[in-house]
Amino acid sequence: MGKINVLDKHVAELIAAGEVVERPSSVIKELAENAIDAGATAITVEIKNGGVTFMRVSDNGCGILKEDIRPAFIRHATSKVKAEDDLDAIATLGFRGEALASVASVSHLELITKAGEEETGSRYLIEGGEEVLFEDAGCPDGTTFIIRDLFYNVPARMKFLKTDMAEGNAVSNVIDKIALSHPEIAITYIRDGKTVLRTAGDAKLLSAIYAVYGRDFAASLIPVDYALGGVHVTGYISRPENARPNRNMQNFFINHRFVICKTAMAAISEACKGSVMVGKFPSCVINLDMSFSAVDVNVHPTKLEVRFVNERPVFDAVYHAVKTALMNGERRKEAHLTPRPAKPVNRVNPFELAQKVFRERDEQPRAEEGLAPPVTSPKIKVDSEEERKRSDALFEMLDEPAVSASPLKQTAKVSDSAPSFGDDYRRSIAEKQAQKQDDPSGRGEACSSRMEEPVKEDPIISAPAEPRDTEKAPVEEPVQSVEEPKPLIEIDENYYRFIGEAFRTYIIIEKNDRELLLIDKHAAHERIIYEKLKQEKGSGCSQLLLTPVTVTLSKLEYNAVIENRDVFSEAGFDVDDFGSGSVIVRAAPQYLPLEEIEPSVIEMAGYLCEHKKVIRSEKMEWIYANVSCRAAIKGGNKSTEQELIALAKQVESEDVRHCPHGRPVCILLKKSELERMFGRVE
Secondary structure, three states, rough: OOOOOOOOOHHHHHHHHHHHOHHHHHHHHHHHHHHHOOOOOOEEEEEEEHHOOOOEEEEEOOOOOOHHHHHHHHOOOOOOOHHHHHOOOOEEEOOOOOOOHHHHOOOEEEEEEOHHHHHHHHEEEOOEEEEEEEEEEOOOEEEEEHHHOOOOOHHHHOOOOOHHHHHHHHHHHHHHHHHHOOOOEEEOOOOOOOOEEEEOOOOOOOOHHHHOOOHHHHHHHEEEEEEEOOOOEEEEEOOOOHOOOOOEEEEEOOOEEEEEEEEEEHHHHHHHOOOOOOOEOOEEEEEOOOOOOHHEEOOOOOOOOOOOOOOOHHHHHHHHHHHHHHHHOOOOOOOOOOOOOOOOOOOOOOHHHHHHHHHHHHHHHHHHHHOHHHOOOOOOOOHHHHHHHHHHHHHOOOOOOEEEOOOOOOOOOOOOOOHHHHHHHHHHHHHHHHHHOOOOOOOHHHHHHHHHHHHHOOOOOOOOOOOOOOOOOOOOOOOOOOOOOOOEEOOOOEEEEEEEEEEOEEEEEOOOEEEEEEEEEHHHHHHHHHHHHHHHOOOOOOOEEEEEEEEOOHHHHHHHHHHHHHHHOOOOOOOEEEEOOOOOEEEEEOOOOHHHHHHHHHHHHHHHHHHOOOOOOHHHHHHHHHHHHHOOOOOOOOOOOHHHHHHHHHHHHHOOEEEEOOOOOEEEHHHHHHHOOOOOOO
């Protein structure tokens, strides 16, 4: 008996269904694309339990004629391709004719449809590929598919499905791509009885982006519109300062079909060199309109991969489009400062007040000696706008230690914390009145006491006038500052001397007068934080945030975060579901700066999304290393001497040798090696 068996129709359809229908999201993608090809302007998608038990896709398209319903569920039956030449320029999203047959063979499918030219609609039931019911039904123009109990007859495929949360997020990811690729269609997405997405259908891409990713993401985008070599590039790209640590938010569409386009990814990366930090990637929603004959979409059943007849025009068009958009959208960061309160209008002019002080202090000793008052310049009246501005500037400077404005010789030091001008003036008047009561002549002990004690109250006039006798007051010599020796550090009977810091990155320590230690402060601090995170395991290092941080993620990243909340908790993060692809961070490791929380969560979400099969301990090692790297002191940043000494103490006392990424922390340079280099010893 021969060994080759001809499979019956049912078994063959079950095998073929596995190529097209992998999970509920595959079903939603095929049915939604059929609705778009049918000319729908509104599509409603509803799922329950991740789509495993219930899925519904309704549209207001052209509908299906009654005579075409049965043929539509035959494999390789389609209305979009008629001849071989049609495959050279495929203009529709669907064309294989396998989707309906594959879905019907692994589920309970119900179809309700009505074509515009028919008076009544039709209701068709098919279970496991076998027809159950076909009857007339009253319904509006359009088509509704209802799928229940997916893979009920294929247990082998059912057991490989993930949780309802994961499958639901995969469906959400598909709906997001459809909404972004066709902003002219109003998309409504209902998940477990709750509407989670609704687009306006106003043909504005920015409106669709706002509905899918939220306000903050939409506000960070720059428009892209460029045509070159038969390729028209339109859409949006994020500003350089809003770049992300991965490419998960890069969306590419070719003729409004979502694809994974490595050529466009490479072009964007090349165009962003010099604008975006190394290791970060811009987010984008970009559509390429090009000739249907220049691209082949018949590469894979999922239709996510495409091939170009010539990749060079695609690369050049995307490159120049992004480069032009970044140049046109480039702007400097704006600083929002609190405005200074307005100055009071009615006040004494400082120039007039200063002249008054000079005149009173100059006239008093002359009047007591019977001399004529000195000739003074007329009083200055400030009327012009320029003089008024100078007046405002002088008022602002009065709170700072001022340089003496008197022509007299300065013999006293000015106080470091000088009082305001008004207080000085009132204090000087009070002192003069007290001196007149003690010494009517105005000279004698009062004058000598002013010579002996330094004057610290008047920031404008730093010292009184010189005495009129021949004796000169001794002038104090300025004290020269002597540089203090570098501090000594004692650890375990070893003596260390802090020398300094090279290039704001490497700490230089002298050890026991025999060795030099060169310590990379970033690598050392990174390893120290890494060890603390491993020891404290989340709860010990977590700090509650005064203002929670909201992080926008792609649906796949969002699902990875929700599924690994225990991993984030062990790393010191308190992460909650915020809905619509966003999470909210309520607590974070205390070592992590506030501005590093969002990029750290995004990077960890991308890692967990790409490394699902990695064991938990390896995930935690990577997350600890990521957090410690972001929290550590950065090379090139200015650090105080006390910080560097404390870091050097920890490096030596804890014997820190390598950072979590394997780079050395400390390099030892012996004195004998230096002497040999300089020829002191052989």
